[in-house]
Amino acid sequence: MRVATWNINSIGARLPRLLAWLDSAAPDVVCLQELKSTPEAYPVKELQEAGYESAVNAGGRWNGVAILSKVGVQDVVLGLEAGPGFPEVDDPHEARAISATCGGVRLWSIYVPNGREVDNPHYAYKLEWYKALRAAVAADAGAERPFAVLGDYNVAPTDRDVWDISRFDANSTHVTQAERDAVTALETVGLSEVMPRALKYDVPFTFWDYRDLGFPKNKGMRIDLVYGNAPFVAAVTDSYVDREARKGKGTSDHAPVVVDLSL
């Protein structure tokens, strides 16, 4: 089974690129983030014609997550509301999480709040959101069924996971110890990271800013991550960041992360 995660930065604008990538990479399941779509505008028919069922949590102009599957989508849950400790900071109805069971694997697609600046209330919201996520996934993480949380974590786990750490200051998000601790705290409930291969260069960045020739200069960040429970990690045969999908016109600013499983 091949699963993937991709922040596509608008499913409306990205549909041609998405369909082409589904055809070439042929994943069984894809976790998508940043749909930037209303439920009505979500291209359910086009994706069906490509062979994928959709579970969708669409938030309109901002956010939005989905799970595409060729192997079924069962027991769909929208958001973190199902778990205790859902953060009440900012808008509690932002479309940032969805979970489903696909081909016997329980999967979450998450779009973690950006945080904006360390002194912005959105940063505290980001840390609260991580706490709620950990609580929400704890039971599945400890279970026997293969389980993984895939998505845009909006955190670079180490200094190596950004192109130049000296470009980040004390008010910069994505690289603070508190954010990194929030991610690694997922290990306390039984999850561990699946590290992808880079297809080029040493670090498998997943995001490059559109501005200032970010991609050609490889000024990237590794912020799209996969955490799985022990049965999921044991089944992994390969993982890589498909930076080819970042090339050319009309691309997302993120590249997909692909995980192959012997399931």
Add this chain to the structure above:
DNA sequence: ATGCCCGTTGTTAACGGA
């Protein structure tokens, strides 16, 4: 070549992204 931001909206400026 991978090339000088992009997507959305009570749109023609503002906001968010990271």
